Every structure is written in C-alpha cells, then in structure tokens.
Amino acid sequence: xxxxxxxxxxxxxxxxxxxxxxxxxxxxxxxxxxxxxxxxxxxxxxxxxxxxxxxxxxxxxxxxxxxxxxxxxxxxxxxxxxxxxxxxxxxxxxxxxxxxxxxxxxxxxxxxxxxxxxxxxxxxxxxxxxxxxxxxxxxxxxxxxxxxxxxxxxxxxxxxxxxxxxxxxxxxxxxxxxxxxxxxxxxxxxxxxxxxxxxxxxxxxxxxxxxxxxxxxxxxxxxxxxxxxxxxxxxxxxxxxxxxxxxxxxxxxxxxxxxxxxxxxxxxxxxxxxxxxxxxxxxxxxxxxxxxxxxxxxxxxxxxxxxxxxxxxxxxxxxxxxxx
Numbered sequence: 001x002x003x004x005x006x007x008x009x010x011x012x013x014x015x016x017x018x019x020x021x022x023x024x025x026x027x028x029x030x031x032x033x034x035x036x037x038x039x040x041x042x043x044x045x046x047x048x049x050x051x052x053x054x055x056x057x058x059x060x061x062x063x064x065x066x067x068x069x070x071x072x073x074x075x076x077x078x079x080x081x082x083x084x085x086x087x088x089x090x091x092x093x094x095x096x097x098x099x100x101x102x103x104x105x106x107x108x109x110x111x112x113x114x115x116x117x118x119x120x121x122x123x124x125x126x127x128x129x130x131x132x133x134x135x136x137x138x139x140x141x142x143x144x145x146x147x148x149x150x151x152x153x154x155x156x157x158x159x160x161x162x163x164x165x166x167x168x169x170x171x172x173x174x175x176x177x178x179x180x181x182x183x184x185x186x187x188x189x190x191x192x193x194x195x196x197x198x199x200x201x202x203x204x205x206x207x208x209x210x211x212x213x214x215x216x217x218x219x220x221x222x223x224x225x226x227x228x229x230x231x232x233x234x235x236x237x238x239x240x241x242x243x244x245x246x247x248x249x250x251x252x253x254x255x256x257x258x259x260x261x262x263x264x265x266x267x268x269x270x271x272x273x274x275x276x277x278x279x280x281x282x283x284x285x286x287x288x289x290x291x292x293x294x295x296x297x298x299x300x301x302x303x304x305x306x307x308x309x310x311x312x313x314x315x316x317x318x319x320x321x322x323x324x
Contacts, residue, residue, distance in 0.1 A: 001043060001044075002036075003073075003074070003077060004036060005037070005040040006040075006070035006073055007026075007074060008036050008040075009037055009040065009049075009063075009066070009070060010067055010070050010071055011026060012033065012037065012049070013059060014140055017049065017056040017058070017059075019034060019056065037049070046060070046063070046066075047060050049063055071140075075141060075277060075278065076277070078141065079277070079278065079279035082279045083279055086279075090281075090282055090283075091122070091283065092122065093121075093283065094125065095123070095124045095144055095145075095283065095284065096124075096125045096127065096137075096143045097126050097127065097143060097145045097147065097287075098127040098128075098129060098133070098137040098143035098145070098147070099126070099134060099147035100128060100129070100130075100131075100147075100148065100226070101128050101228070101229075102227075104126055104128055105227075105229070105248070106247045106250070107147075107247060108126075108147075108291070111287070111290045112126075114290055115283075118283075119283050127142075130226070131148055131150050131154055131201055131202070132151065132201075134147075134148050135148070135151070135155045135157075135158070138157075138158055138275060139157040139158065139275065144274060144278075144284060145288075146158060146272070146273045147163075147270065147273075148270070148273070149166075149269065150268075151201055155271075156309070158273035158275055158276065159273055159274055159309070160309060160312065161272055161273065161288070161292070161295055162269050162270075162319075162321055163270045163271060164269070164270055164321050164322045164323065165268065165321050165324070166245055166246065166267065166269075167245075167262040167267045167323075168243055168245060168261045168262070168264075169243075169244065169245075169246040169249060169258045169260055169261055170190060170242065170243060170259040170261050171231075171232060171242035171243075171249065171253075171256050171258055172241045172242070172257050172259065173235065173257070174255065174257055176241065176257070178190075178193070178257075185263075187264050188217070190243070191218075193220065193241045194220045194221075194222040194239065194240035194241070195220055195223075195240050195241060195242075195243055196222065196225075196234045196235055196240040196242045197221060197242065197243040197244065198224060198226065198243075198244070199224040199226050200224070202226050210266070211265050211266070222239060222240050228244045228248035232253065232256065236255065236256070242256075243261070246258070246324070247324045272288060272292065285300060294320075294322075303315060
C-alpha cells in the first residue's frame with residue numbers, strides 16, 4: 001500500500017469518479033491512476049469503486065470507509081510536513097480561507113490587511129461559496145479555515161469556534177414610508193412590503209424565516225441573492241425593502257436609510273472552523289485571534305482536545321462574544 005494510491009482514490013472521489021479530471025488535476029495519466037487503484041483493490045481484497053465496463057459508477061460501502069481513513073492518513077502526512085515547516089520556515093507558507101461574500105467583503109478586510117503586513121511571505125487565498133461548498137472545501141483539506149454562519153450541521157468534520165454575534169437591518173430608499181416611520185419598527189410593518197434578502201442557507205436567512213413563522217406571517221420575498229451589494233442594488237431599483245446583515249452597510253450607502261431590526265430577529269453567530277486533528281501553524285493561530293480576539297491560542301488548543309462539538313459549544317457559553 002502506497003500513499004500515492006491513497007491519494008488517488010481520495011482525488012477520484014473528490015472529482016466525482018471522473019478519472020480523466022483526476023489525472024489532469026494531479027498532472028499524471030488516466031491509465032496510471034486506474035492501474036494504481038486496481039493494485040490497491042487487489043491488495044486489500046475489496047473494491048473501492050463499483051464499475052460498469054471501464055467507468056466508475058459509485059463508491060462501495062467498504063470503499064467509503066477506506067477513503068475516509070485515507071483522508072485522515074493524508075491529513076496526518078500533511079501535518080507532519082507542516083510541523084517541519086513550522087521549525088524551518090515559521091513565517092512562510094500558505095493559508096486558504098473559505099467563506100461567504102458577506103464575510104469576505106465586510107468582516108475580513110482589516111483582518112487580512114494586518115495579517116499580510118505581518119506575514120508577507122504567507123500566500124493567502126480566499127474562496128467564496130455556499131455553506132455546502134465551504135464545508136466541503138474544509139473537510140477535503142482544500143481550505144484551512146471555514147468561516148460561516150448558516151448550515152453549521154454541514155461542518156461535522158470540523159472544530160467550529162464562535163467568533164461574533166451579528167444581526168440584521170432593514171434597508172430602504174429615502175422616500176420609502178418605513179424611512180419616515182415614527183414608531184419602533186415591528187415585524188408587521190416589514191410584512192407589508194416585498195422583501196429583497198439572502199438566498200435560503202446564506203448569512204442568517206434562517207432567523208428571518210423563523211421570526212415570520214413564529215408570528216404566523218408570510219414574508220413576501222420577491223428577490224434573493226448571495227451578495228449584500230446585489231441586494232442593495234435591487235433596493236435602489238425599488239424591487240423591495242432589503243433585509244441584510246447590519247455590518248454590510250457602509251459609508252458609501254448614503255442614498256439608503258438603515259433601520260435597526262435587532263429587536264425583531266434573533267442574533268446569528270459566525271464561526272471559524274478547521275479539520276479535527278489538523279496541525280495549526282503559528283501564523284494560523286494569529287489569523288484566528290485577529291479575526292476573533294477571544295480565540296487565543298490557549299483556548300483554541302483546549303477546544304481541540306474536547307470530544308465533540310457539543311463540548312466545544314459548552315466551553316464557550318460563558319465567553320462574551322463581540323457584536324457586529
């Protein structure tokens with residue numbers, strides 16, 4: 001059994017059983033990968049992949065377990081390399097962060113600027129995507145960190161640490177009736193108008209749906225997007241009133257009126273996660289603490305020693321989180 005063979009079966013699964021795409025991504029030949037996979041299966045005495053002729057059709061039950069163990073082994077091998085680099089090149093390396101547009105656009109710029117000033121020899125890459133894409137990138141090792149708010153059940157393979165709470169604001173044009181409302185904004189006021197907000201599964205959207213459901217109201221959602229800037233654009237066009245993360249409003253939005261809705265919707269919590277058992281470089285601990293100052297190296301290390309996510313969540317129950 002060779003590490004190369006384990007890497008091949010993992011990458012074949014990553015590429016949806018497309019051996020040609022796998023070969024291209026690994027800069028090798030399709031016959032070479034097929035041969036090595038067959039040799040591994042012969043050695044183990046089980047099939048990792050089901051086949052129809054020459055085509056792979058599915059991952060077998062035993063193959064599923066073998067691939068998951070192979071991921072763990074390859075992760076440990078990568079950790080060994082990172083330990084060596086931490087001692088030989090402590091301020092050099094790479095950092096891949098997977099997150100949503102809102103985090104990348106509004107929560108991370110100052111963090112990343114300070115980080116890059118301190119670590120000019122660290123290559124930092126930002127990957128934006130859906131919650132499922134973010135969790136998959138981190139679980140497969142394509143991203144060192146996942147930063148997310150929604151669909152946290154997707155991140156079972158990661159240690160997820162709470163960073164901050166945030167809430168929503170209603171965004172309207174200056175001539176909109178809500179901009180001139182004299183009383184405190186209520187959910188009933190919002191329900192009267194067409195809404196422009198996030199796609200389901202993005203940026204705390206579930207709390208919006210929950211608030212309406214609890215009051216027996218049906219939101220009139222006419223337009224959804226993954227990007228707060230797109231939402232604001234369509235508010236300007238008069239499509240509807242916007243419901244976005246408060247932090248997504250900035251000094252350039254002078255033509256819009258922002259109305260606090262923190263008393264209407266429950267706050268959401270953004271978390272940062274990484275694969276269980278990962279070796280974190282010194283600059284990685286630094287990045288985490290820059291993003292969430294309460295996540296000191298000591299706290300992160302203690303969280304990594306806990307058995308499951310429930311214990312991690314319990315650990316941070318008494319830790320006050322900032323509000324953005």
